[in-house]
Amino acid sequence: MHMDYPGIIFIFTLLLLAGLDGDALPNFVLLFADDLGYGDLGSYGHPSSQTPNLDKLAANGLRFTDFYCTSPVCSPSRAALLTGRYQTRSGVYPGVFYPGSRGGLPLNETTLAEVLKPLGYATAIIGKWHLGLGANGMYLPIHQGFDHFLGVPYSHDQGPCSSLTCFPPDTKCYGTCDVGVVTVPLMSNDTIAKQPVSFPDLERAYVDYATNFIMKSAKSKEPFFLYYPSHHTHYPQFGGTEATGHTQRGRFGDSLYELDRTVGKIIQALEDSGVHNNTLVFFTADNGPELMRMSRGGNAGLLKCGKGTTYEGGMREPAIAYWPGRIQPGVTCELATILDILPTFAKLAGAKLPSVQLDGFDMSPILFDNGPGARKAVFYYPVDPSEKYGLFAVRVGKYKAHYYSRGSAQSSTTPDQDCSVLAFLKQHDPPLLFNLEIDPSENYNLSVVDDPEYKDVLEMIQGVKKEFEMGMVFGESQTSKGRDSALEPCCTPDCSPKPSCCTC
Template sequence: NRMVSGRVAFFGIILLCTCSASPSLTPNLNRLAAEGLRFTDFYSTCPVCSPSRASLLTGRYQTRSGIYPGVLYPGSIGGLPLNDTTIAEVLKPLGYATAVIGKWHLGVGHNGMFLPTKQGFDHFLGIPYSHDMGPCKNLTCFPPDIKCYGLCDISNVVVPLMENEVIKQQPVNFLDLERSYSDFAANFITTSVEKKQPFFLYYPSHHTHYPQYAGIGAAGRSLRGPYGDSLLEFDTSVGHLVETLERTGVINNTLVFFTSDNVPELMRRSRGGIAGPLKCGKSTTYEGGMREPAIAYWPGTIKPGVTCEMTSTLDILPTLARLAGAELPQVMLDGVDMTDILVKQGKSKRETVMFYPVNPSEDYGLFAVRLGKYKAHFYTQGAFHSSTTPDKDCSALRKTHDPPLIFDLEADPCELYPVSEDESDIQSVLQQVKTVKEQFESSMVVQTTKNPKLDCCQEFCKRNL
């Protein structure tokens, strides 16, 4: 263990990540927020799953890894490149036990070559891709026998639950899934503590991604229907994790960080979540598409409060490396260290956030740039995932803005009122934004996409059934 401001840094790290996060009845998450540090200006790097997860685990934009356009499918041959360094691989040289439970969604590949066990994780229990990527019409999502809502992707094989590199169950039993995850997490933490081994647990939950599901303990108990039940079940799992940390005596030596991989899928209406006052949602580069909830909880080290400092999922890897005393990967990182924010509620080292669309290309480059309190849109585009809102911008075709649309996010986080070109200093801001954009894009070596849809994973799943 390393020292931070005279204190033992941490024994354990838990990184919680849920899909399409949205507020509801969540007493355990509320506790983390009340007793921890809540972020108001925290960003993902992409408004869909696989690219944002690649960035979270590597501290690098998805364009550097080739995880684009869109997401990986059961039939995709590619995955997160093995020469990219994950958080788990940063921590393992220091003796950390590493595990991931839940939604991987960063590739399977031939003979499982892109599974978590090939990316620095000692243990994996979960679904290798999104749980809607298989026929789900006849599967039970709620007791006693309520079928999952929708057809999902009927062209794929039924979704498998994997343990390490072996299929444990196919199709997945959604009613027991969260209990399996909670038991696995508790055993992992308990075993690590008994061995006096520091641990890193990455828990990318399937909740509250479509289709929602919940077991007996949560089904019908919320006031928000299936979506609320699903979120309640995830919140209960968070409570179990905290109880395990308390029972094993490492609650004050464990950093728990909660965020989301992307935003609400508004097309699902009441089953998709809401982005509050933020504009649009999933698959767009508006604030509703990429600004995320985030909480850092570490009793005795992180003081309760709220920070409006600009931060990103990119910043998780360099922060954990700094706190653990680990060496950073010898590559260009896009993340910055958040330690001063966490332990001193200080200022962020991040001055900008870059907004790539779901399908980035060198022809268009960045769609938007945030510099300080200002955000400049060079292109805007709606999306099918956000098309049910009354706001026509959320479903509009791509528009080019020259000069770019500029919003003051401190005064107008809803992106409703573009700043006039006549306002004082706005021309200076515009020039700064263009300079930052040009410098960033000149440093970006865009990797060729590794996401063709082939049948390797389907055949792998069939062979291991």
């Protein structure tokens, strides 16, 4: 039978979108670490971190050198990850959600899970949600496209923890967590399964849940999307029996090792269920390391500052794409961000994109062709973005311009005074200019150099900045809606006096 060239291309494209199994849609596993620094993984240069499973993914997959989150704190980055839109559009700013927050990720925003659901995908999340709880749990994952949820609805330090065990047999959680609110609950869908959560047992529960979800989906030949936003390595660190005391890097190292073990067990479940070769696994993190915790915080490697700042250490993250037989092992220096995950997964599944302004780009040319990506710029918003100040920094190609800079309490304790909470908001005119390819540590300001090339670069970046900001429409701030202690989850809601009586 004769087939012309366009016909062959058409069939090949259909097979590409359907995965190697021809009629099988690809599965997706999205791994999302918490407060992880650019220099924390073994594959990114840390000499004493034990991350063999993530390092194996990096060795057998595609490792990114220039991958970014969209905010130097948790909730905004998570909103951007799941919607493909800057947090300013969805209103997830300033700062983060708390147990009694009235707001949450707006229900009219379309999440990645909701993009995949119409194609028959089973969807599950295990771990940290942190995109709102609200009245009657209205913002929980099960109302945002996920069939199943096992995890904590916010950050695990947002509840009293000094009396709780973080490492067995009875090592109490180090330092101070939020007080005056309910103890941290473990939720199953919209029901509290345990309160307070048992930190040493948490990863075992997640592994069991993830394994069962993968096995069940594979057995029923149902495509699936598993989202694992880990609590590790956010403060306070915790770990189970198999991780405690295992590393040379102390409690942070043990916590990171437990995250790595969970990743390994998820990969093993993919192999055991026979869907390993039809699953794209993507790993990255929400923001940089909390340097204020010193040795109990993460490490930004050679990058400047960390969490809470718009320097590279606050927003450039490790990222790994792994798909056996589809993604060739290697390293890419192409620009990419968490915004690009939704359009990439949608393209591979053949899913329809939301009919709203998206800020992400399909990464397929980077992943499968080792080619240039569509993203040419990265935009840096602070913890508290506003229309008054706009973007704090813009990267175009290898150059980054800082229009404003500010330190953060979360990046204090380092010798670099630019990172300190005492480094107050400062406007730069002309902007600070760095060549990140030769100076990723942002040490050498090029705008003070008398070279017409740098003037041209700043004018070019200013044009990109202006065009982007003209198209940005700020949504109503969800975190500014305030808090109501009555919204804090309690397994015995009629108990008194709340919150201390919320235990089950």
